[in-house]
Amino acid sequence: MKFLSRFYIFIIFAILYAPIFVVILFSFNASGDLSSFSGFTLHWYSELFRDGQALIALKNSLIIAVTSSLFATIMGTFAAFSIAHSKNKYYQKTMKAVSNIPMMNPDIVTGVSMMLLFVGVASILGFKNSLGIWTMIIAHTTFNLPYVILSVLPKFKQMDKNLIEAALDLGCTPVQTFFKIEVPCILPGILSGLMMSFTLSLDDFVISHFVSHPDIQTLPLYIYNQTAHNVKFSMYALCTLIIVTIFLLLVAVNLMGSKKKKVPQTKKLTGGVSR
Secondary structure, three states: OHHHHHHHHHHHHHHHHHHHHHHHHHOOEOOOOOOOOOOEOOHHHHHHOOOHHHHHHHHHHHHHHHHHHHHHHHHHHHHHHHHHHOOOHHHHHHHHHHHHHHHHOOHHHHHHHHHHHHHHHHHHHOOOOOOOHHHHHHHHHHHHHHHHHHHHHHHHHHOOHHHHHHHHHOOOOHHHHHHHHHHHHHHHHHHHHHHHHHHHHHHOOHHHHHHOOOOOOOHHHHHHHHOOOOOOHHHHHHHHHHHHHHHHHHHHHHHHHHHOOOOOHHHHHHHHOOO
């Protein structure tokens, strides 16, 4: 039985990671052909850094992903704070259901809706260029928000409410209580929401396709435009670099979490809260 369960897990992970390994493997293929691997080379990596359009698309993707993920993390954290601290159960259930709707909504519906909203607002205000990098940031922030709320809200539920009451009794203001007591407790949820928002924004194609200006391309849009001909092998090299970067980031976050010393709650209160 153990063998079957382990074999099943192996098959699942093979299906998940086989495409990633293929991309990494062929980013070093000297022949530039998907039918065979003829030899190891770093040519496509050097070719990548000579591709000006790809680097501009990557820069646009990073700007949008970093900005939208930060906005979504800040807004989503305070939204989760409001839901978790509400004493009205009907309000909590309603807000949870409303925050889940964008995740269940198809991307194409969200993209078309956001495009119509931006065009309509721009026409009312008299703007000629209704779509641009800021509309992409707003759209990415919007669809990232539910994922941040979903990551942070359980951390509020798991934390000990006695810590908050003790901090207030020791003379801490509500703002100080939030930043000194609650934020450290929910920090893993904040970091996971931030990373999820970043990767979802970096990966998004459908919504970006509808809310972007023709002169502004993100990396997914740039790669999609190549599919009319042949995708450059330098794109495989770029994908490999992104995969390695995200992997190292995950390893660093996990190591930081494992090495973090567990401070006793009483010591945390006496050391972190002042009258």
